[in-house]
Amino acid sequence: MPAASRALNPAERLDWLRLIRTENVGPITFYQLLQRFGSAAVALEALPAFARQGGRPGSIAICSRAEAERELMVLAKAGGHFVAWGEPDYPPALAAVDDAPPLLSVVGDARLLQRRAIAVVGARNASANGRRFARDIAAELGRNGFLVVSGLARGIDAAAHQGALETGTFAVVAGGIDVIYPEENRTLHEAIAAHGVIAGELPVGTEPQARHFPRRNRIISGVSLGVLVVEAALKSGSLITARFALEQGREVFAVPGSPLDPRARGANDLIRGGATLVESVEDVLNALGSQIADPRRLAFARPMTQLLTDGNDTENEMKAARSKVLEGLGPSPVLVDELVRQCQLSPAVVATILLELELAGRLERQSGNRVTLL
């Protein structure tokens, strides 16, 4: 893992921003590049050659210095700033996540991000009882010292933020941190910016789109010790957040409901699958137990990203390796570890080739360290 337990200097910050805003560079690729090249600046230089190796027809669209400077300026104008992975201000629990955003745009009271956090999420079309429960338990969690995290959606999310507005609440948005969405949450958005904290990984001004929400949900669970699902239909976004929580080793909490209420199906299903049944804040506190003592310990649990080659392999060796890896890939997700075994190549060589393909826009990373060829 690239070490950066210090604040970035302005030049580094700009390079980090350029690198993460570059076409086909997601968080995992970002960290791999940083590790391989030592800095974002050097990685930016090396990118075009890498993408060509991966089979990209044209040249890769690298975020220019001017574009990055413009984003920094607009963010500052919106009252926000960047917090980078590894910086002291970065949410400690999120730092332990594989694909944590290298840069978070933050507006509001960034000190709140250091608090131990619980996410409270649920249905947009929540019942009055569900909203009341979310608001009350959020307030209780706040009184017990927790930062209450949610997604600033209608329904349960909004109720959770409202309940914890006084004690501290954290909204993770899918678009830019300055974009009000949905419109009915304008007042709440402004209140959280003033009294709580809002963060997101996409550039200011970005309108949230459907595909952004699942990515956002991994941040909601990632900053939290656990995720509490209050009302959720089957196949809802809240269940995606719960699944991320499991993958990230966080607790999953769910509020039961009548089988006659379709909004209870998702939460009941989570309980059936082993989630902690929650009727009151005590259920959450009991389940967390000793974890409450030190949220920062999570920051050290982050798995190592895969090593890349040091660039000393001969071009002939790499060429043979590339065709082996391409053979092993397809439209169905393949485990990277399985690919390494199958190809009988070193993990570093496989990781390098996958990175080339990804930068060329030909590879997609899935959860659980799996990849598909596009």
Place this chain on the structure above:
Amino acid sequence: MPAASRALNPAERLDWLRLIRTENVGPITFYQLLQRFGSAAVALEALPAFARQGGRPGSIAICSRAEAERELMVLAKAGGHFVAWGEPDYPPALAAVDDAPPLLSVVGDARLLQRRAIAVVGARNASANGRRFARDIAAELGRNGFLVVSGLARGIDAAAHQGALETGTFAVVAGGIDVIYPEENRTLHEAIAAHGVIAGELPVGTEPQARHFPRRNRIISGVSLGVLVVEAALKSGSLITARFALEQGREVFAVPGSPLDPRARGANDLIRGGATLVESVEDVLNALGSQIADPRRLAFARPMTQLLTDGNDTENEMKAARSKVLEGLGPSPVLVDELVRQCQLSPAVVATILLELELAGRLERQSGNRVTLL
């Protein structure tokens, strides 16, 4: 265990009835006496001496032949008959229970008692939704070949019986099988007597009293492969039934509900404790899995009752033993096995002394093979 996998003859049946209706004789004592003396007739002869040994001041009130004959007659007049433990008609799952009633009064279609059964129980002051759920899932269980068992109370019990009236339902009553309770269930009582089956262990004509209900609940769980709790407050009778189910090795199922509804507390608490969350009949079927194939196998799982002495111990030996056992007993429940270890006596001697004390009215048996001195 006294073997009786045949129908009793009329004289035996009368002796069984006299023995179980005798003062201080509960089911466990009944089976021990039967085992020790070979028949109820011989046990009845030996009882007065046993009770005196236990320290009873007066003589023990043995049920007379005339009283027993009167009960048989009244039962027949009410359209009922007795089914004895070990007889082919006895509910197979109940036969596997330690303190199964030696005699059940039965009215209605006794063949139903051979079906695999599921209990559906819950709150008297159930919500309309709860009653609807109970009725619907009882009907579904019926369509899947299950006999639906309940306690003929208001609310969930009544709804469960109604839902399964066509496919087969079994009411276990706390008082006499001819006593309508509560009055509002008169029509339902009559419908079950006509189309289903009703059973109880107390004499016809007995008005149910508060202390009878927990004893009744052990029969509800005892005849069933599992108990489904639909709506239940904390500390409710349904939770007692669920506890019996656990002690008897049966499944516990519970229907979740909102934390804002106090009637959901008990069921949610069961789920928290490991009960299977049930939203539909599929949840029940999945959890039962292979058990569904052969309900009769349970009939062979019954633990052996404790052996009594063969009466060849010298009176001096027994006297010393009695004071040791009395020393080990007190108002808090003591495990019988613990008592045996503590006193360094044979299990048969301890069991005999406990039986004497019980017949003298000085000992009470608790669940889990524990006893208290009164």
